[in-house]
Amino acid sequence: MNLIEIIKADYQQFPNNQSYNIYAEDVYFKDPLTEFRGLKRYQSLIDFIRKWFKDINLELHNIKQVEDTIHTEWTLNWTTPLPWQPRVSIPGWSELKMNSDQKIISHIDYWHCSRWEVIKQHFPL
Template sequence: MEIIEIIKQDYQNFPKNQTYSIYADDVYFKDPLNEFRGIQRYQTMIGFLGNFFREINLDLHDISLQENCLKTEWTLHLTSPLPWQPRLSIPGWSELKLNQNGLIIAHIDYWHISPWEVLKQNLFGFKQNSQ
């Protein structure tokens, strides 16, 4: 399906050159820190990430389509703008719900770690799990 290729490319380019035309105007977005509706706010959030953080990489580990829902498994890596420039690593997954026209009407992100763990990465840096 074409949307899968678009999503793969958007993850590779993230946060630059995103394909906003695959989202409905009133798209619903939710992650552990944000919840809102509307493509304008979605674009603003992506722009903020790109302007505030540095060295952003969004590694796509898996993508699958089941009925009207795309699921992606990913890890977001970025450098915080704090003076000691900690490198953050946020593993998670997204559920992208599609309408009958194939547009994304809901983008819900889940993290495999808590927001508290992300805050600790800002303070102490990312520690690789030794398992």
């Protein structure tokens, strides 16, 4: 299975059974909330999402590779475990850079909304 197919499968089952073997040990990760380096930290982030949020769905809209970078467009949805069970949606995109061994060395997520807009989804009027 090639890297594009593996990523598609990971999105379909996110955050369960992710293919961590496609990432370099010192992978760089950044999104609008956090930034770090290291596969163990990346696994911890995914574990946190899996354990804390409910009904998680990562919908892949588009995926393409341009040279050493895979671009994905997606929408991440979940239910936050607050008493009123708010449903949160973050549309965004990722840039996954690969090394010559086809391992992902950089995973940067961007959102089509602000952090404030995500917070407001937790407290609807």
